[in-house]
Amino acid sequence: xxxxxxxxxxxxxxxxxxxxxxxxxxxxxxxxxxxxxxxxxxxxxxxxxxxxxxxxxxxxxxxxxxxxxxxxxxxxxxxxxxxxxxxxxxxxxxxxxxxxxxxxxxxxxxxxxxxxxxxxxxxxxxxxxxxxxxxxxxxxxxxxxxxxxxxxxxxxxxxxxxxxxxxxxxxxxxxxxxxxxxxxxxxxxxxxxxxxxxxxxxxxxxxxxxxxxxx
Numbered sequence: 001x002x003x004x005x006x007x008x009x010x011x012x013x014x015x016x017x018x019x020x021x022x023x024x025x026x027x028x029x030x031x032x033x034x035x036x037x038x039x040x041x042x043x044x045x046x047x048x049x050x051x052x053x054x055x056x057x058x059x060x061x062x063x064x065x066x067x068x069x070x071x072x073x074x075x076x077x078x079x080x081x082x083x084x085x086x087x088x089x090x091x092x093x094x095x096x097x098x099x100x101x102x103x104x105x106x107x108x109x110x111x112x113x114x115x116x117x118x119x120x121x122x123x124x125x126x127x128x129x130x131x132x133x134x135x136x137x138x139x140x141x142x143x144x145x146x147x148x149x150x151x152x153x154x155x156x157x158x159x160x161x162x163x164x165x166x167x168x169x170x171x172x173x174x175x176x177x178x179x180x181x182x183x184x185x186x187x188x189x190x191x192x193x194x195x196x197x198x199x200x201x202x203x204x205x206x207x208x209x210x211x212x213x214x215x
Contacts, residue, residue: 120191123191124191124194124195124198125195125198127191127192127194127195128195128198128199130195131195131196131199137199139202139203139206142199142200142202142203143203143206143207145175145203146207148200149175149176150196150197150199150200150203151196151197151200152173152174152175153174153175153176153196154192154193154194154195154196154197154200155173155193156170156171156173156174156181156193157183157189157190157192157193157196158189158190158193159171169181
């Protein structure tokens, strides 16, 4: 194709401009350079966009990794909390058991302390035991005295020695033969009186069907 040299109606296919700007592109080298500059600009814009997308992808990946780490940490924390909760419940149950055992021990100690006796009470119990083992005043023997004889005998020993002659005959309420009347001194006589009163109370309990022996 020949070149007529007339470019008045020419439309530049490279720069996209009409005849009013064709003078800028009339030179093929200039048109090519303009086109190349646009291509370079587009390539640069594309590379920037790709770089931005890559940076955004990296950021998204980092956030996803962070989310996974947080979720994993949350799961581990949940497991740890569950374990702590289980241990706490177990510890509470053990402490409650310990407290119950401690309360039972305190109650037992209180019961034992309530049963602790003074020297006077111990002497009365020892005299009661002596009456059973040495004198034969067993429960079966005591049950024969249904008319208050044990209480009467206790009352005689409990009377003040100033009211009667301890060396002489027993006081009138004495229910048994004079040979069984054996006063000594004020305290000893009161111990005998206490033992006889105890025997009478036990007799009444047996007659009423009340348990006599202490646990």
